[in-house]
Every structure is written in structure tokens, then in C-alpha cells.
Amino acid sequence: MQSNPYDWIDESLATIHKADWYRSVQTIQSIPGAVVKLDGREVINFASNDYLGLAGDERLIQAAINATNKYGTGSTGSRLLSGHREIHRELEIAIANLKQTEDALVFSSGYLANLGTIAALVGKRDLIIADEYNHSSLKNGAILSGATAINYSHNNIEDLHKKLEQHRQKYRRCLITTDSIFSMDGDLCPLPEILAMANSYNAMVLVDEAHATGVLGKTGAGCVEHFGCTGNPIIQVGTLSKALASLGGYVAGSSILIDFLRNRAPSWIYTTALSPPDTAAALAAIQTSQEQPQRRTQLYNNVNLLREALKNNLPHLKLLPSESPILCLEFPTTKDAINAGKKLKDTGIFAPAIRPPTVPTSRIRISIMATHKLAHIQQLVEALENID
Numbered sequence: 298m299q300s301n302p303y304d305w306i307d308e309s310l311a312t313i314h315k316a317d318w319y320r321s322v323q324t325i326q327s328i329p330g331a332v333v334k335l336d337g338r339e340v341i342n343f344a345s346n347d348y349l350g351l352a353g354d355e356r357l358i359q360a361a362i363n364a365t366n367k368y369g370t371g372s373t374g375s376r377l378l379s380g381h382r383e384i385h386r387e388l389e390i391a392i393a394n395l396k397q398t399e400d401a402l403v404f405s406s407g408y409l410a411n412l413g414t415i416a417a418l419v420g421k422r423d424l425i426i427a428d429e430y431n432h433s434s435l436k437n438g439a440i441l442s443g444a445t446a447i448n449y450s451h452n453n454i455e456d457l458h459k460k461l462e463q464h465r466q467k468y469r470r471c472l473i474t475t476d477s478i479f480s481m482d483g484d485l486c487p488l489p490e491i492l493a494m495a496n497s498y499n500a501m502v503l504v505d506e507a508h509a510t511g512v513l514g515k516t517g518a519g520c521v522e523h524f525g526c527t528g529n530p531i532i533q534v535g536t537l538s539k540a541l542a543s544l545g546g547y548v549a550g551s552s553i554l555i556d557f558l559r560n561r562a563p564s565w566i567y568t569t570a571l572s573p574p575d576t577a578a579a580l581a582a583i584q585t586s587q588e589q590p591q592r593r594t595q596l597y598n599n600v601n602l603l604r605e606a607l608k609n610n611l612p613h614l615k616l617l618p619s620e621s622p623i624l625c626l627e628f629p630t631t632k633d634a635i636n637a638g639k640k641l642k643d644t645g646i647f648a649p650a651i652r653p654p655t656v657p658t659s660r661i662r663i664s665i666m667a668t669h670k671l672a673h674i675q676q677l678v679e680a681l682e683n684i685d
């Protein structure tokens with residue numbers, strides 16, 4: 298029995314390779330934007346979550362520099378000990394204003410916001426009913442909480458109803474969780490119907506607005522605003538790292554909820570506060586996105602341009618349902634999707650293949666930005682025309 302206790306890692310990696318599931322990083326060598334330098338060459342960027350094109354914006358860069366000069370690079374402690382600064386509170390107030398909620402709390406990432414919030418809200422005697430396509434952070438939050446977690450089929454209200462009817466009464470509290478814009482598909486949860494169900498079954502609702510904040514709704518407040526559900530008792534989670542072009546996460550909701558989380562969310566209490574430059578950049582992003590609503594208009598102009606072009610020029614490609622700047626083209630096999638991604642990259646288009654286990658079916662995922670030019674979208678369509 299001469300064996301090495303780490304041998305299994307090699308074998309596991311071999312299995313990952315065999316299934317075409319192996320992944321590695323690609324290096325961006327320029328400031329973020331519609332065009333970036335990727336592994337040494339310029340490509341048009343359809344792989345970024347920077348929907349409003351703010352991550353390379355001079356206002357955000359200056360805000361981060363000023364905050365670094367004033368407060369230094371790190372916040373040096375957790376919020377409840379030595380990490381709290383005035384700008385954290387300013388950012389939380391700006392988020393609450395954007396969301397029209399009583400209060401908000403910033404976390405060090407969206408992932409940590411979901412882990413900590415779910416773990417604080419439910420426990421062993423409770424039930425989580427979750428959309429099967431939910432983000433990894435919602436799924437792992439459910440595991441961390443110790444609650445019983447049951448999935449309903451994607452965006453299927455009938456199935457949600459069935460699961461509530463079958464299981465709700467056996468548990469103390471119930472939390473329904475869903476992405477608002479589904480991150481790897483681009484479609485939207487039926488929020489009003491979910492809220493009505495929650496109301497009938499005395500359940501809380503947590504909606505993850507990661508891809509919708511800054512993007513959906515008249516003021517960019519997200520899917521809650523888009524559906525006219527502002528003011529409803531909803532736990533809104535999101536990230537500062539997508540349209541808000543920084544790093545960090547948040548929860549927005551009632552003051553009681555936020556006060557409770559400050560005392561009970563382990564991933565907020567026991568982690569270092571958001572760094573000053575990240576905090577200041579996110580605050581500048583909210584201000585800029587409010588002062589420049591045309592960024593959102595331009596974003597949707599671009600989305601509509603691409604949709605039209607796909608419909609007219611590439612009717613054979615299978616576009617998955619989407620109500621957002623995320624458009625996915627499904628391919629029959631993982632190999633097909635990976636080859637398409639490679640071909641696109643060779644022609645100067647960065648639009649990666651997304652494959653299992655991240656998603657059930659392989660696809661090319663295209664993210665549109667407000668700062669894409671007409672020519673960028675035309676080049677994407679031409680490149681797609683030349684695949685297989």
C-alpha cells in the first residue's frame with residue numbers, strides 16, 4: 298500500500314480533461330472596455346459583465362485614486378472592529394436610494410453577500426425553495442445554512458407552487474431564492490408571480506440582482522423596478538462587480554433586515570471590510586449611472602441591434618430565451634461550443650464557450666456593453682456567419 302494521498306487529484310484532473318470540462322485562465326492586458334488586449338492581441342470584448350462600460354471610466358478611476366490617497370489601500374479590519382469608513386456608509390445609502398429600500402449593507406463580494414444572508418435567515422428547521430438554475434453562491438448559501446433545500450424547475454411557477462404545497466407546512470421559515478437575470482442564460486425570473494406565491498405561503502423572497510443592477514429598470518435599480526415591485530418586502534442581493542464596475546456585494550431591504558444581518562451574517566462580521574478604492578469606485582459608478590441614463594439606452598440599442606442581426610442573418614443558430622444584455626447561442630456538443638469560441642477568438646472576437654458543469658448545455662455566451670460600437674456588433678455577426 299505505497300500510495301500517495303494526493304494521487305487522486307491527478308486522476309480527477311484527467312477525468313475533467315476527458316469530459317472536455319478542463320478550464321484555464323486567459324490574460325487581459327489592457328484597461329477594460331469594448332476592445333481589450335487578450336493574450337497579446339486586440340479583440341472585441343463580448344465577455345465582460347461591465348455592461349455600462351464603467352470599469353475603465355476616468356471618473357471611477359479618479360474616485361479610486363482619491364480614496365486610496367485619503368484612506369490607504371486596505372481597510373485593515375472587519376467593519377465592526379477597525380474597518381469601517383465614512384465611504385462605506387455613503388455607498389450603502391446610495392445603494393438604498395437606488396433600490397428605494399430603507400437600508401443596505403455592503404459585503405466584500407456578491408458571493409459572500411449570498412452566503413452570509415442565507416445562512417443568517419434560515420437554519421435547520423427551515424426550508425429553501427430555489428430555482429434550479431440559481432447561481433453557485435445561492436446554492437452554497439443554502440448548504441451553509443443547514444436548511445432543507447428543494448429546487449423547482451427553471452422559472453416554472455407551477456412547479457414552485459407544487460413544491461410549496463408539498464413541503465411548506467413541515468418547516469418553520471421558508472425562503473424562496475432566485476437570480477433575477479440568470480447569469481448563464483440571460484432570461485428573467487417571473488418576479489410578480491413569485492411574490493404572489495410567497496405571499497400565499499408565508500415565505501420570504503431573496504432575489505439576486507447581480508446582472509440586473511444598473512441594467513434593468515428605468516433608473517437601473519434592477520428587476521424589482523422593471524416589474525414595478527419596488528416597495529415589496531424583498532431581500533435584494535447583488536454585486537458591485539458587474540455594471541457597477543468595482544468589487545463587492547450588497548443586500549438591500551428593510552432597516553430591520555439590515556440591522557439583523559449586521560449582527561448575524563458571518564460573511565459580513567468575520568471578514569475584512571471592502572477596500573477604500575473598491576468602495577469609492579462603486580459609489581462613483583452609481584452616481585455616474587444615475588447622471589448618464591443614456592448609457593442604459595445605448596446598451597439596449599446595442600442588444601436590439603444584435604438580436605435583429607441574429608434573427609435576419611443567422612436564423613440557424615439557436616438563441617436561448619433572453620431579456621437582458623446576455624445572449625447565448627446553444628451548440629449541440631461541448632466540442633462544438635469550444636471550437637466556435639476558438640474560431641471567434643481567431644477572428645478577433647472574445648465570446649467564450651460556457652459548458653457543463655456550469656450550465657446544462659454548451660453555449661457561446663455574448664455580453665453586450667453600452668460602449669460597443671455598431672462596427673463591433675457587425676464584426677461579431679460576420680464572425681458568427683463564418684462558423685462551420
Ligand SMILES: *Cc1c(COP(=O)(O)O)cnc(C)c1O
Nearest residue numbers: 406407408432480507536538545
Ligand atoms: C456574479 C454573481 C454573483 C457573485 O458576485 P461577486 O461579486 O462576483 O462575488 C452572485 N450572483 C450572481 C447571480 C452572479 O451572477
